[in-house]
Amino acid sequence: MLQWADDLKVANSDLYLDSCRPRGVCFVSHAHSDHICCHERVIATPATAKLAHHRIGMTCAEPLDYRRDLQRDGDTIVRLLPAGHVLGSAMIHVTRPEGTLLYTGDYKLRASRTVESAELQSADYLVMESTYGVPMFRFPPADLVAEQLVDLVRGALRDGRQPIVMGYSLGKSQEVARILADAGIAMTMHGAVATISELYEQLGVPVGKFRRYQFADFHGGGAIDLQERGALLAPPYVARTPFVTRFKNPCRIILTGWALLKNAIYRYGADHALPLSDHADFDELLETIERVRPKKVFTHHGYREFVDELQKRHIDAELARPDEQLMLFE
Numbered sequence: 001m002l003q004w005a006d007d008l009k010v011a012n013s014d015l016y017l018d019s020c021r022p023r024g025v026c027f028v029s030h031a032h033s034d035h036i037c038c039h040e041r042v043i044a045t046p047a048t049a050k051l052a053h054h055r056i057g058m059t060c061a062e063p064l065d066y067r068r069d070l071q072r073d074g075d076t077i078v079r080l081l082p083a084g085h086v087l088g089s090a091m092i093h094v095t096r097p098e099g100t101l102l103y104t105g106d107y108k109l110r111a112s113r114t115v116e117s118a119e120l121q122s123a124d125y126l127v128m129e130s131t132y133g134v135p136m137f138r139f140p141p142a143d144l145v146a147e148q149l150v151d152l153v154r155g156a157l158r159d160g161r162q163p164i165v166m167g168y169s170l171g172k173s174q175e176v177a178r179i180l181a182d183a184g185i186a187m188t189m190h191g192a193v194a195t196i197s198e199l200y201e202q203l204g205v206p207v208g209k210f211r212r213y214q215f216a217d218f219h220g221g222g223a224i225d226l227q228e229r230g231a232l233l234a235p236p237y238v239a240r241t242p243f244v245t246r247f248k249n250p251c252r253i254i255l256t257g258w259a260l261l262k263n264a265i266y267r268y269g270a271d272h273a274l275p276l277s278d279h280a281d282f283d284e285l286l287e288t289i290e291r292v293r294p295k296k297v298f299t300h301h302g303y304r305e306f307v308d309e310l311q312k313r314h315i316d317a318e319l320a321r322p323d324e325q326l327m328l329f330e
């Protein structure tokens, strides 16, 4: 039911799944840039269509609400389900005469403060991401990580150091913002984060009160008080740029699932690395298979060792793309 045709595609249908090349019809699971492209027609949630439009000017979306069936080509029915990854993220469930298929895109099963929780549906074929598909990736409870983050930020503010909290502009930063806002901590956002946060607010998801970064608020004679500007939220790519290095003694915190790797702080140019992730961890990947009960599993975007792990457990599994390498996306 799944075909590799330079990209993932539902067999005997024109429907591509998260294709990186322009296609006639494509399902876009969410608006991270590794999943979007200008296709002729796009099936996506309204929020993904809006976020993707902002990021790449995509105008050809067919927005579909969660849990609504869409009949295509007479014998294909598609339904979108929440994926719990970032705002608007979706899985797609496909029903065809030859069986059913669930394609997860990026997802997680843990609850989030800014995103609807993932919803699984049983299927004959499961196509799943496996970003964290090795046993060392077992994340601690999100509330515990949130507490650690709040402690680090409060400690830095107390010591007169600028806390700089780094996470991806779409999804991670809004989750971080809600954690800090819930703890009553003031925030300033880098422009890339602020723009997406404004879109979240427009789409009815409050992220908390924040100010947009202005150079003069932080540097020079007119700089405002550290307590007032609060934590500075920024995307990870700024870590080694003057945006960060011009601060005298900043407290740099990176939030990513890769924080569980030993060298994470060096890799990200941070002082602290905390494992807050928008992806399923190893146990959640296994739980997904238990709940979907597929006849066959295809994995992509992750460790190929996960396929070996499944085969050891007598689960019929293979890579969705035969020559796939580990991709360090989050």
Ligand SMILES: [Zn+2]
Binding pocket: 030, 032, 085, 106, 330
């Ligand atoms: Zn993603």
